[in-house]
Amino acid sequence: MRVLGIVSETHDSGLALVKDGVPELVLEEERFNRIKRTKSFPSLSLSAAFDERGLKLADVDAIALPWNTRRLRQTVAWSLLRRIPASLNLLHARAHPPQRNQIVFLERYIARGLAQHFKVSQSSLPSIFGVGHHDAHAAAFFVSPFDDALVLVMDGYGDDAASSAYLGRGNRLERVWKTGVFNSLGLVYTFVTEHLGFEGFGDEGKVMALAAYGGERFVSVFRDVLREAPDGAYQVNMDYFSYDRYGQIEPVTAKFIAAFGARREMGAPLEDRHRDLAFALQAVVEERILALVRGLLVRFGARNLVLTGGVALNCVANGRVLAEAGIERLWVPPVASDTGAPLGAALWHSHQTLGLPRTTVMTHAYYGSAYVDDAIERALSTANLAFDVMPDAALVGRAARDLADGRVVGWFQGRFEIGPRALGHRSILADPRSIDIRERINRLIKKRETFRPFAPAIPEERAAEFFEISQPDPFMTLAPRVRPDKRHLIAAAVHVDGTGRIQTVSARDNPRYHALLTAFGRLTGVPVLINTSFNEQEPIVAKPEEAIACFLRTEMDVLVIGNCYVSRHERQSGAPLADPAADAYNVHQLKPRSGGQSTRSSALDRKDVRPLKDE
Numbered sequence: 001m002r003v004l005g006i007v008s009e010t011h012d013s014g015l016a017l018v019k020d021g022v023p024e025l026v027l028e029e030e031r032f033n034r035i036k037r038t039k040s041f042p043s044l045s046l047s048a049a050f051d052e053r054g055l056k057l058a059d060v061d062a063i064a065l066p067w068n069t070r071r072l073r074q075t076v077a078w079s080l081l082r083r084i085p086a087s088l089n090l091l092h093a094r095a096h097p098p099q100r101n102q103i104v105f106l107e108r109y110i111a112r113g114l115a116q117h118f119k120v121s122q123s124s125l126p127s128i129f130g131v132g133h134h135d136a137h138a139a140a141f142f143v144s145p146f147d148d149a150l151v152l153v154m155d156g157y158g159d160d161a162a163s164s165a166y167l168g169r170g171n172r173l174e175r176v177w178k179t180g181v182f183n184s185l186g187l188v189y190t191f192v193t194e195h196l197g198f199e200g201f202g203d204e205g206k207v208m209a210l211a212a213y214g215g216e217r218f219v220s221v222f223r224d225v226l227r228e229a230p231d232g233a234y235q236v237n238m239d240y241f242s243y244d245r246y247g248q249i250e251p252v253t254a255k256f257i258a259a260f261g262a263r264r265e266m267g268a269p270l271e272d273r274h275r276d277l278a279f280a281l282q283a284v285v286e287e288r289i290l291a292l293v294r295g296l297l298v299r300f301g302a303r304n305l306v307l308t309g310g311v312a313l314n315c316v317a318n319g320r321v322l323a324e325a326g327i328e329r330l331w332v333p334p335v336a337s338d339t340g341a342p343l344g345a346a347l348w349h350s351h352q353t354l355g356l357p358r359t360t361v362m363t364h365a366y367y368g369s370a371y372v373d374d375a376i377e378r379a380l381s382t383a384n385l386a387f388d389v390m391p392d393a394a395l396v397g398r399a400a401r402d403l404a405d406g407r408v409v410g411w412f413q414g415r416f417e418i419g420p421r422a423l424g425h426r427s428i429l430a431d432p433r434s435i436d437i438r439e440r441i442n443r444l445i446k447k448r449e450t451f452r453p454f455a456p457a458i459p460e461e462r463a464a465e466f467f468e469i470s471q472p473d474p475f476m477t478l479a480p481r482v483r484p485d486k487r488h489l490i491a492a493a494v495h496v497d498g499t500g501r502i503q504t505v506s507a508r509d510n511p512r513y514h515a516l517l518t519a520f521g522r523l524t525g526v527p528v529l530i531n532t533s534f535n536e537q538e539p540i541v542a543k544p545e546e547a548i549a550c551f552l553r554t555e556m557d558v559l560v561i562g563n564c565y566v567s568r569h570e571r572q573s574g575a576p577l578a579d580p581a582a583d584a585y586n587v588h589q590l591k592p593r594s595g596g597q598s599t600r601s602s603a604l605d606r607k608d609v610r611p612l613k614d615e
């Protein structure tokens with residue numbers, strides 16, 4: 001039983017293939033069409049998925065969409081009617097967040113798109129099922145490590161709610177609580193993000209980072225914005241917001257502006273009041289989520305918690321929930337936001353609707369497309385880059401030495417990771433010991449805001465030495481405190497509030513990345529690397545060509561791509577690098593350098609080099 005989960009017309013178009021309840025591929029269209037948060041029909045993802053697997057449409061048994069559009073249409077109609085005449089503004093196209101215009105007719109768009117893509121009639125498509133939006137988010141439970149758990153979904157809004165709680169047991173989920181669509185922590189966070197001059201539905205993480213620089217002056221007022229409600233629930237005080245009547249045209253009221261000041265223009269200087277508003281938003285959202293989880297635990301008594309929906313990208317709040325809410329274990333999927341909605345729809349249909357047993361736990365996020373060695377080497381040759389093909393240990397050793405020498409390494413390995421975080425398959429890596437590296441990466445490579453922290457990656461078994469953390473976090477979903485006695489060792493990875501957006505790396509799920517961290521630890525005594533996404537103001541790179549273009553465009557020092565090693569400095573200067581592992585290189589292909597300079601590798605006689613099998 002293969003289910004295709006698919007969505008378009010929203011801010012995260014994409015698809016997932018799930019066979020007998022096991023995820024095969026999860027692809028976001030933005031990785032292919034290179035448009036951040038695209039809502040285009042995911043034709044390129046379909047081609048990539050079906051070509052890679054050698055599939056035809058006949059191999060798909062059912063199609064699942066992460067929206068129950070009939071329920072959504074009822075919600076929209078009821079919301080409009082209750083707030084007439086002001087709500088008529090919501091009919092204006094500009095009033096809508098980027099995903100809501102056509103989503104009420106999603107089945108039509110998907111059926112038409114699939115029929116065109118596969119060149120068949122709509123009537124010959126497999127049956128299409130609309131899964132409730134929060135049901136799709138909650139279905140992450142089916143690939144969680146828990147047999148039973150409380151599942152809390154919080155996002156902008158779904159087809160009938162903004163927050164929902166489920167009880168999961170085995171292959172069943174039951175919704176036990178929900179709020180109305182406008183009583184939304186996600187929408188409040190998004191519209192305050194916009195008020196602070198950032199992009200809503202995308203830059204919320206920047207506001208979370210900015211919050212650490214703020215002070216408490218707005219906190220008590222913000223507690224009136226997000227009020228406590230009975231049983232730990234929360235209530236958005238709509239005296240401060242008008243998004244329920246005017247949408248994005250006018251999301252906040254005069255009362256909000258009187259309390260927190262005028263909207264900051266995008267790119268304008270950040271002032272204390274902006275930082276203080278970010279602080280208040282973050283602090284009170286954390287309080288409300290904590291109270292909500294505690295209230296739900298009192299009512300339903302769970303030990304395990306799954307947090308999902310876009311609000312679960314807030315790793316600072318997640319960390320507090322794990323530390324303070326009274327649960328034993330927390331799991332947040334790598335695709336908590338709508339990037340995981342197609343996967344969730346397919347999982348819900350497989351387990352909840354069809355009753356298939358659960359057979360898999362998602363322990364890694366590497367469900368994107370892979371590129372074979374030939375494709376990588378072709379791309380390097382096309383770019384006229386000299387490269388060495390190296391066996392695993394030599395490649396890892398050389399990259400670790402580069403990192404220890406302060407070089408910035410582009411790291412491209414295997415299938416790309418799903419979700420918004422780079423997790424060591426499409427990452428830019430650097431030495432965390434000196435704070436200067438942050439400035440260098442920001443200035444020369446990432447060109448991003450200086451207040452944003454860099455995330456530390458660490459072998460899973462060493463995590464507790466450096467961080468106050470009680471469980472693995474392979475998906476960068478928590479921000480635990482860095483142990484005070486270790487902060488000076490990883491200065492560049494410590495945020496101003498003393499936390500780190502950690503990724504724990506296991507040898508089982510990511511052996512080469514784990515080996516790199518371990519080798520760097522042997523060289524330096526610090527088994528931690530800074531890990532930031534492999535991109536420059538664009539979606540994270542997917543293909544080798546995009547990684548190479550990013551490497552050439554920026555000031556990255558080294559590119560490790562598959563089994564190939566490329567050094568910018570060597571390429572530019574032609575100067576040989578002292579490297580004791582040189583004899584181990586499998587000299588695969590050599591390109592003439594400009595000016596006729598020879599490379600160190602080219603000095604090796606091909607016939608003297610025993611070809612080594614690529615890992």
Ligand SMILES: [Fe+2]
Nearest residue numbers: 155309310338
């Ligand atoms: Fe969502």
